[in-house]
Amino acid sequence: MNIALDMMGGDFAPDEAVKGAMAYLSEASDPAHLLLIGDETRVQALIQQYPLKPGYFTIIHASQVIDMHEHPTKALKEKQHSSIAIGFHLLATGKADAFISAGNTGAMLVGALYSIKPIEGISRPTIGAYMPRENGKLGLLLDAGINADCKPENLNQFAILGSLFVKHVWNIDNPSVALLNIGEEEGKGNLLAQATFPLLKQNELIHFIGNIEGRDIFLDKADVIVCEGFTGNIILKMAESIFDIIKRRNIHDSYFDRFEFEQYGGVPVLGVNKPVIIGHGISHGPSFKNMILLAIKIIETELIEKIRKSFKAQ
Amino acid sequence: MNIALDMMGGDFAPDEAVKGAMAYLSEASDPAHLLLIGDETRVQALIQQYPLKPGYFTIIHASQVIDMHEHPTKALKEKQHSSIAIGFHLLATGKADAFISAGNTGAMLVGALYSIKPIEGISRPTIGAYMPRENGKLGLLLDAGINADCKPENLNQFAILGSLFVKHVWNIDNPSVALLNIGEEEGKGNLLAQATFPLLKQNELIHFIGNIEGRDIFLDKADVIVCEGFTGNIILKMAESIFDIIKRRNIHDSYFDRFEFEQYGGVPVLGVNKPVIIGHGISHGPSFKNMILLAIKIIETELIEKIRKSFKAQ
Numbered sequence: 001m002n003i004a005l006d007m008m009g010g011d012f013a014p015d016e017a018v019k020g021a022m023a024y025l026s027e028a029s030d031p032a033h034l035l036l037i038g039d040e041t042r043v044q045a046l047i048q049q050y051p052l053k054p055g056y057f058t059i060i061h062a063s064q065v066i067d068m069h070e071h072p073t074k075a076l077k078e079k080q081h082s083s084i085a086i087g088f089h090l091l092a093t094g095k096a097d098a099f100i101s102a103g104n105t106g107a108m109l110v111g112a113l114y115s116i117k118p119i120e121g122i123s124r125p126t127i128g129a130y131m132p133r134e135n136g137k138l139g140l141l142l143d144a145g146i147n148a149d150c151k152p153e154n155l156n157q158f159a160i161l162g163s164l165f166v167k168h169v170w171n172i173d174n175p176s177v178a179l180l181n182i183g184e185e186e187g188k189g190n191l192l193a194q195a196t197f198p199l200l201k202q203n204e205l206i207h208f209i210g211n212i213e214g215r216d217i218f219l220d221k222a223d224v225i226v227c228e229g230f231t232g233n234i235i236l237k238m239a240e241s242i243f244d245i246i247k248r249r250n251i252h253d254s255y256f257d258r259f260e261f262e263q264y265g266g267v268p269v270l271g272v273n274k275p276v277i278i279g280h281g282i283s284h285g286p287s288f289k290n291m292i293l294l295a296i297k298i299i300e301t302e303l304i305e306k307i308r309k310s311f312k313a314q
Numbered sequence: 315m316n317i318a319l320d321m322m323g324g325d326f327a328p329d330e331a332v333k334g335a336m337a338y339l340s341e342a343s344d345p346a347h348l349l350l351i352g353d354e355t356r357v358q359a360l361i362q363q364y365p366l367k368p369g370y371f372t373i374i375h376a377s378q379v380i381d382m383h384e385h386p387t388k389a390l391k392e393k394q395h396s397s398i399a400i401g402f403h404l405l406a407t408g409k410a411d412a413f414i415s416a417g418n419t420g421a422m423l424v425g426a427l428y429s430i431k432p433i434e435g436i437s438r439p440t441i442g443a444y445m446p447r448e449n450g451k452l453g454l455l456l457d458a459g460i461n462a463d464c465k466p467e468n469l470n471q472f473a474i475l476g477s478l479f480v481k482h483v484w485n486i487d488n489p490s491v492a493l494l495n496i497g498e499e500e501g502k503g504n505l506l507a508q509a510t511f512p513l514l515k516q517n518e519l520i521h522f523i524g525n526i527e528g529r530d531i532f533l534d535k536a537d538v539i540v541c542e543g544f545t546g547n548i549i550l551k552m553a554e555s556i557f558d559i560i561k562r563r564n565i566h567d568s569y570f571d572r573f574e575f576e577q578y579g580g581v582p583v584l585g586v587n588k589p590v591i592i593g594h595g596i597s598h599g600p601s602f603k604n605m606i607l608l609a610i611k612i613i614e615t616e617l618i619e620k621i622r623k624s625f626k627a628q
């Protein structure tokens with residue numbers, strides 16, 4: 001198993017990516033092979049400082065970096081020697097089994113959509129956001145911002161993708177799915193929610209429990225919450241800002257500590273043909289380690305194959 | 315000045331409404347006259363317990379109550395002797411200068427839209443939600459849930475309504491207006507946000523500062539934040555749930571205490587021809603007092619007349 005890791009992505013690259021790789025390799029009993037994509041000189045130098053278990057990694061030189069604020073499509077096209085472009089090339093050619101980056105999110109999405117491509121039958125791949133609950137569990141909210149305008153059918157597909165992820169990767173049997181709405185009864189909400197409800201209700205691939213409201217997001221009401229990416233992104237950013245405020249005000253609370261989304265590593269792009277994990281720009285070592293573990297879990301559980309089968313059966 | 319108060323609205327009616335009236339009348343140096351609409355016997359009995367300054371109130375008997383979960387339009391039509399129906403009758407006939415209720419929100423909105431009617435030129439009246447900022451200020455987010463689907467022109471009108479309210483009632487000169495979006499640059503966002511941006515930019519009645527994101531809602535970036543009511547309602551309910559969690563976890567913090575939305579009293583229905591204030595169902599005495607004060611401020615600042623002039627000039 002080969003996991004490609006973009007060493008140049010994120011605010012603290014490549015140092016934190018190296019630290020994450022070191023932590024993973026030293027803790028895993030039978031580690032996967034890591035393909036470390038980045039500036040060879042810099043990565044080599046860092047490995048002196050943070051030694052990696054020998055024999056379990058290969059450095060793949062990338063002479064370019066796509067910066068956080070570059071235009072995704074343009075940058076990917078023009079910077080063929082960037083770590084992100086190389087990562088997708090390795091993934092597309094089968095040399096890597098998963099690709100992880102905390103770099104330019106847009107470029108990661110464009111790469112996932114255009115080089116790895118959506119699974120047949122899926123019109124809109126999605127990324128989610130983890131919503132912590134007081135009982136220690138997590139909910140998966142999707143879409144978290146890549147699909148700002150959605151059709152009912154998109155939300156219906158997000159529901160299936162989210163359910164399969166939560167079931168296989170989080171080991172939750174028969175995960176519950178709710179539609180985020182502004183009212184509990186069927187028929188409530190905006191036109192999109194009204195039209196989505198019957199689709200979810202009829203969808204035999206999911207366990208739909210109905211509408212939930214904004215007040216229910218942090219309660220353990222549904223394992224999977226679906227909404228369009230505009231609302232989803234506002235929710236995610238708002239939750240992140242709550243964590244910032246909690247920290248700024250010096251509040252120490254074990255629940256609100258779990259609003260530090262960095263700790264979860266990253267989120268998978270669900271609905272594309274290979275495992276692609278996107279990390280937060282501020283990712284540190286533990287996040288990179290967690291993203292490697294998530295990529296391995298997705299590969300080992302054959303999530304992508306299971307998604308493919310679900311959509312083929314429809 | 316006559317302020318009509320629904321004594322039967324809210325979870326703790328009529329007790330808390332009487333307490334609020336008592337607090338208002340005892341604290342005001344030159345109080346307005348209150349029209350207390352509700353079950354006369356019950357209200358009279360409560361006044362023994364919570365005495366009201368004599369000569370400053372009139373009890374107006376209402377033999378019916380619209381419950382919190384009744385269908386608004388149906389209930390208003392069938393219960394002509396309900397406190398809400400009577401309140402709107404008093405308002406429409408000029409016997410009251412403002413109407414306040416913490417009762418069935420839907421019935422209050424239907425009453426406002428159909429008996430008081432929107433101001434000419436306003437296609438969608440709106441209600442907002444107060445977003446507390448760490449510096450002690452408040453932001454006004456609107457729409458907070460009554461207009462689930464909006465056109466760009468609706469958001470543009472919300473921006474004007476919000477600006478006028480904040481300017482006159484909160485005394486903030488040249489209030490800043492932002493468009494809630496999922497990206498900062500012009501051109502970002504869903505189709506609605508993309509189409510709304512240029513309207514706001516060209517609107518000479520407002521001080522538009524551009525897009526803000528979910529992370530900025532609790533920062534003091536804009537006095538007025540506009541969005542459609544679906545997202546707005548999710549934000550409001552999510553903020554309310556944060557307060558619930560803060561309380562449940564026994565966190566004591568002066569900033570998060572301001573997430574208890576009850577303390578603000580209620581929100582005005584902006585864009586209708588008379589002052590209508592809707593309170594939270596869980597309103598207690600201080601909320602009712604604050605709603606009376608808000609109604610008076612709206613009357614004294616001639617907000618409705620100023621809104622009317624702004625929309626006439628367009």
